[in-house]
Amino acid sequence: MIFFQYLVNGLILGGLYACIATGFSLVWGVLSIINILHGSFIVLGAYIGIFSYTMLGIHPFVSVITAGIVLGALGYVVQLGIINRVVAQSVLVTLILTFGLELMMNNAMLVAFTADYRKVILEKSLGVLEIGNVFIAMDRAVATVIAFVLIFLLWLLMRLTSIGRAIVAVRFDREAASLMGIDVKKTYAITFALGGAMAGAAGSLMSVSFPISPLSGPLFLSKAFVICILGGVGSVPGAALGGLIFGMLESFGAVFFGAEYALTLAFIVLIILLLVRPHGLLGVKGF
Amino acid sequence: MTALLELKNVSRSFGGVKAVRDVSLTLQPGQIVGLIGPNGAGKSTLVNVITGVHPATAGEILHNGEPIQNLKPFQISARGIARTFQVVQPFPSMTVVENVMAGAMFAAGVMSMTEARAVAMEHLTFTGLAAQADRPANQLTLANRKRLELAKSLAMNPHILMLDEVNAGLNTAEINQALDLIRAIAARGISIVIIEHLLKVVTGLCSRIVVLHHGELIADDATADVINDPRVIEAYLGSRFAERQMVRHD
Amino acid sequence: MTKAQTQFLLLIVGAAVLLLLPVMSGNYTLRLATIMMMYATLAMAWNFIGGFTGYPSFGIAAFFGLGAYAGAVVQARGVPVVLAWAFAIVIGSLFAYALGLILLRLRGHAFAIATLVIAEVLRELTNGMTDLTGGGMGLNLPFFGWGPDALGRFFFYAMFALAAITLATTYIVAHSRLGFGLNCIKQNEDAADIVGINTTRYKIIAFTLSGGFAAAAGGLYASWTGYIEPSDVYDILFSIKPILMVLLGGMGTIFGPALGAVVFLVLDEIVWRNFLQLHTGILGLLIVILILFLPAGVLSFDWRALLKKKVSAT
Structure with a gap:
């Protein structure tokens, strides 16, 4: 049945979107920063995937690790060196700052990689699995599984490690956390690094499925926004859920309205939800 | 009745x-x-x-x-119907008199700003805050901030x-x-x-x-x-x- | 002479110099001045919701783009240019009003993001509605049939009129109950509600003013350039630059946004001329530097000084 095909498409998209949104959501929730750089982080992650494959023959699924490390390090440095200086200021100031950084990074990527769209074309593709009438592109499916594994790892990290506990403590009460001996600025930098790492990893995963250019950044970013509000800000499971909802909307919405209206559709759903629940969804107000 | x-x-x-x-x-x-x-x-x-x-x-x-x-x-x-808050709710960087003016202008419907200021000053005198009229509200002591709440509520002309x-x-x-x-x-x-x-x-x-x-x-x-x-x-x-x-x- | 009188005098001198510009200078200067007045309008438009009300709107690009397309679409179908602008204003204001009813329930980051996404959504819609808008190919407007000099002058005066009306509106709002109420909302929305302010209505008025003026600027821009495309008019930079200008000039002030626009565009122009390929990158660097080194005092507007002035004048 065609319904199941769209369901599978939605799930596969949703996993990747969830991965895009978790990092963004984490940074928003903990640092109260809307990181406009997030879109370009994803794009750079994708380029690491692409070039590792074309130049060194490393599979993009392996490059997830390098992309995560590189973007994590970049995030750490950016937060520690620049964003921390204004982190306590209003959303106007922090958002514009990350936008300025985004302009720099985007311009650098345009000069380095040009605006052409690129994608990894695997020599040894995993092919297509056919169950009944449902076709599953296995490369994409594996990418989605990896995405969920990454989200799960992040969730574990938040719950089980001392870093995770420090992040949660800072999120709930910066002052108290600081009195307890937690280095707030360093915790911020680590959080931002985790956000960057998730973005980079997501980018590398996406390089197998989607053509990417430096111009793709804003669209990824907009999707991350909407997913975050759908799922609830600052919550890892929330972002995962929001990503899945968004994937489904995009998959099923494409049937009725055409694929080009994915964001519009999600935004309308968001507005309807806001009308029904005036104070926002799962925790928009608090974090 | x-x-x-x-x-x-x-x-x-x-x-x-x-x-x-x-x-x-x-x-x-x-x-x-x-x-x-x-x-x-x-x-x-x-x-x-x-x-x-x-x-x-x-x-x-x-x-x-x-x-x-x-x-x-x-x-x-x-x-x-006016009320004061347990945790005082001033407009922090407006002056004391402006805080009170807000009550007069909106709830009590005083149309001109000059008139609202005059009304506000009356209530500040009544509550003993006249001397603080031009200080920002967030600089007041707690006791005075509570008085400001009272003055603001009174300016709303409540019964x-x-x-x-x-x-x-x-x-x-x-x-x-x-x-x-x-x-x-x-x-x-x-x-x-x-x-x-x-x-x-x-x-x-x-x-x-x-x-x-x-x-x-x-x-x-x-x-x-x-x-x-x-x-x-x-x-x-x-x-x-x-x-x-x-x-x-x- | 009081400060208010000095300001008024400076305003008259500035306006006179501006109005003489078309007679005295070449097309390049005229073009630059037109752009400056357009951005001054956008900055003042943002100031209604962002500066006076304290709601971090990132929606100027959406209203600007919507105004540009609304005006251009009807103009391309033969509607006279001035009517097309009026149509742009109506559409922009109505859209802002409807959106405000929903989005102004949000505060802080959620509001910021929601307004930011609107431009992306409108871009997507504009791209999709090829029959109406020409989609990604853009939209050509009918040629005026005038020489470049006459055209430059016409749009210079039109933009001057728009900026002047926006400035006058800003002045009126700042000195009215509306401005006072918006300031209350900015400082403490719950208290504003209790003190008897219809906060929903006030916020929607501010948002609608913001949307209407931005759409007007978009309508003028479309017929001035003669060609628009979605990625151009819905550029997020149209949302960011006006905010920077207001931050530079002073939030919630009357003349700050316009002054900030002039200062920012002078910087922008210098960057443009010297670093064509790296223009956006250098602009980004400029933004980062401005944000990191902007004095904190710029961000809080001194309402008291204004009020005192008002009272001593009456």
Whole structure:
């Protein structure tokens, strides 16, 4: 049945979107920063995937690790060196700052990689699995599984490690956390690094499925926004859920309205939800 | 005669929790009523329900015989029902006089700014804040910020004023000054509902006391009767103390 | 002479110099001045919701783009240019009003993000509605049939009129109950509600003013350039630059946004001329530097000084 095909498409998209949104959501929730750089982080992650494959023959699924490390390090440095200086200021100031950084990074990527769209074309593709009438592109499916594994790892990290506990403590009460001996600025930098790492990893995963250019950044970013509000800000499971909802909307919405209206559709759903629940969804107000 | 304010079986729940349940009471012009009860009894919630901040989930609220339970806070303010907050709510970087002007301009409908300023200055003089008129509100001491709340509420030209713990955090001298101020306000013919968890503050001020406990109204009577009511004593001090009191009364 | 009188005098001198510009200078200067007045309008438009009300709107690009397309679409179908602008204003204001009803329930970050996404959504819709808008190919507007000099002058005066009306509106709002109420909302929305301010209505008015003026600027821009495309007019930079200009000039002030626009565009122009390929990158660097080194005092507007002035004048 065609319904199941769209369901599978939605799930596969949703996993990747969830991965895009978790990092963004984490940074928003903990640092109260809307990181406009997030879109370009994803794009750079994708380029690491692409070039590792074309130049060194490393599979993009392996490059997830390098992309995560590189973007994590970049995030750490950016937060520690620049964003921390204004982190306590209003959303106007922090958002514009990350936008300025985004302009720099985007311009650098345009000069380095040009605006052409690129994608990894695997020599040894995993092919297509056919169950009944449902076709599953296995490369994409594996990418989605990896995405969920990454989200799960992040969730574990938040719950089980001392870093995770420090992040949660800072999120709930910066002052108290600081009195307890937690280095707030360093915790911020680590959080931002985790956000960057998730973005980079997501980018590398996406390089197998989607053509990417430096111009793709804003669209990824907009999707991350909407997913975050759908799922609830600052919550890892929330972002995962929001990503899945968004994937489904995009998959099923494409049937009725055409694929080009994915964001519009999600935004309308968001507005309807806001009308029904005036104070926002799962925790928009608090974090 | 229709009551100034009448609550009929008013309830308010948050999620599954009923913070105010089935409260009925009336307020007559010129009264000073004490609204007391232990912490968490639903006193502030009841004020929020009346002022429309957290609308009632059930029941009816009549003001001069007209239902107001579906009105928004700004509409209720414009009808002459004003309140102060337990945690003071100034406009922090506006001056003291501007804070008071806001009440005159919007709730009381004074159209010109010059006139609003004049009205505001009157209320500042009345509350003893005239000297601070041009300082930013966030530079005031706590006692003065509470006075500012009073002045702002008075500028709204209310006939009902609900005071939510105006004395919390004040020392004895400051409390006495505040009580004098409240008496002076009442003398102007404004009905006052004063919320307190300290019994002794209200006994000297109110002729009538309403007691809330776990969101329910457990007593509504003349002051002397209420403070000897065993249920009230129990709510406040626990059952053992109440028993002892009963024995002594017997 | 009081400060208010000085300001008024400076305003008259500035306006006179501007109005003489078309007679005295070449097309390049005229073009630059037109752009400056357009951005001054956008900055003042943002100031209604962002500066006076304290709501971090990132929606100027959406209203600007919508105004540009609304005007261009009807103009391309033969509607006279001035009517097309009026149409742009109506559409922009109505859209802002409807959106405000919903989005102004949000505060802080959620509001910021929601307004930011609107431009992306409109871009997507504009791209999709090829029949109406020409989609990604863009939209050509009918040629005026005038020489470049006459055209330059016409749009210079039109933009001057728009900026002047926006400035006058700003002045009126700042000195009215509306401005006072918006300031109350900015400082403490719950208290504003209790003090008797219809906060929903006030916020929607501010948001609608913001949307209407931005759409007007978009409508003028479309017929001035003669060609628009979605990625151009819905550029997020149209949302960011006006905010920077207001931050530079002073939030919630009357003349700040316009002054900030001039200062920012001078910087921008210098960057443009010297670093064509790296223009956006250098612009980003400029933004980062401005944000990191903007004095904190710029961000809080001194309402008291204004009020005192008002009272002593009456």
